[in-house]
Amino acid sequence: MGPQQLTGWRKSSHSHFEENACVEIGTGPGVVGVRDTKQAALAARPVLVYSDNAFSAFLAHVTGGR
Numbered sequence: 001m002g003p004q005q006l007t008g009w010r011k012s013s014h015s016h017f018e019e020n021a022c023v024e025i026g027t028g029p030g031v032v033g034v035r036d037t038k039q040a041a042l043a044a045r046p047v048l049v050y051s052d053n054a055f056s057a058f059l060a061h062v063t064g065g066r
Helices: 052-063
Strands: 007-011 023-028 031-036 047-051
Touching: 031 052, 047 052
Parallel strands: none
Antiparallel strands: 007 023, 023 031, 031 047
């Protein structure tokens, strides 16, 4: 699945524009995409694509299971 097939892009509630720490996530069947909000002007924005399982494991790790 390519990044252009991801939908429902939303900005993280923990993004902080003044510190250049803004990310968005989008989803597709079985995958989650992550991109940098500040790169909106780029024609081809870089997107990191992870499996649902990998992204869930990442979230569990960084939130300590909260």
